[in-house]
Amino acid sequence: MNCKDINDLLSAYIDNELGADEKMQIDSHLRDCPHCGEKLTKMKSAVKMVRSLGELEVPADVSHALRGIAHDEIDKPAQKRRMLLLPRVRYLIAAGAVAAIALVALLSQIDLSAPDKSAGVRQIPAEKGVPSGKGYSGPEAQRAESPSQSAPAAGQADLNVAKPSAKKIDPWPEVIASQKNYDAKAADRLLADVKKRTENLLTVNDAKNLRGQITDTLIERISSKTGTNGELMRSPINSLLDQTKRSAAPVYMEKAKFNKQGCWVVVIRWGFGGVENSLYRASIYVTDPSGWSLFYYASS
């Protein structure tokens, strides 16, 4: 046996997986070859180091989330998920409740007084149909109320409007980056607004047949409009859609903040029944920047 033959067998030699004859030949070679002897020592040391890694405990939030998988009821697809995924979030929200109320007031002032704050990074064309007065105080509301960014004329706006009956994907799913700092109430207002603007946009059939296309568009827009790698969000988004357990499609994503922490705001429309049925329900998920930890959830 030469050194190369020995190299190929050292691993099995360590595991005592060689026949007596091969083992004798290696023993004999090792007595005369310090080079192979050194390799054996290094390999034994490496194996010992790997074995020293030990077993990791499963983080409590992951463990909790896993126990929610089988109980994710059809009628309340994400409600359970919220309860089970990250219980610590509820404490966070509860603990921040008082501060959040003050923050809402503060943000409302900021939003109304500084309408251009997010306009610089907003990429989606202005759209008609933004609820005035009672909509969420997000970019659309800011834009609508901004004296310097008046709403486009009806003719212009029509070019960009997703007409409910047209089932047109573009400009949906909408993706924007903003400086907005959401709290639960602002998220609920956003959900109501996006739900209104995407009413009858997609059917159960669309969700089944166009999910890949819609997600691809979403990923592409995340990359082009938020400066982050959209592909990183593919898996978390698919996970959200899968856990909805109904025909579902993403319609809105915003890179923003939630209680001053960086976040993604995701709105998913979902529904069930016949293929022509509309995705009549909508849910909002606020996740951390990785998309895997849930800060907030609501369904409409």
Next chain:
Amino acid sequence: MVISKADLDISTIRSYLTGDKRAFDDLVERYEKFVYNLAYRMTGNNTDAAGLTQEIFIHLHKKLASFREESAFSTWLYRLAVNYSKDWLKKESHRVEITDIDEAILPDGGMLPGQVCEQKEIQGLVQAAILTLSKDQRIIVILHDLYGYSYDEIVDITGSPIGTVKSRLARARLKLAEKLAPYGNGLEK
């Protein structure tokens, strides 16, 4: 009467398939540690490990009805978890390969070869070295050297021929030996 783990798994799965949703939690209880550790060693970080673990169990939930009881459930689950992890890592966004162990270690700790390492630092070094292996090599090393599965068991889990398992393990160990040699003295501390 002693009930084997395999029999217990079968009984649990049958309960689940006949409507007892809590039975799935029992499977989670039994196997979450294996899956999470596999996910962590394959990805090298908590965030990806958490995401991958959840995806594997969601996948298991979808596939459980197709378990035919032709092999032990544990082997079937390990195979599912290994294959899912490999597919997950294939996606561009999930690539975690590190080309040089020093890149993974030096920026944080400033640790140099030959320096005596603490146990935690050694674990970081070893994890970084594992990430330099190919996906297939990584899986064999994790199953054999970390979990202690035999060659035959790894053949069952991965579906690879025994010769392939042995050669992948041999190449992986040679690579790890070279990567970790400068730091090996830390173990003797």
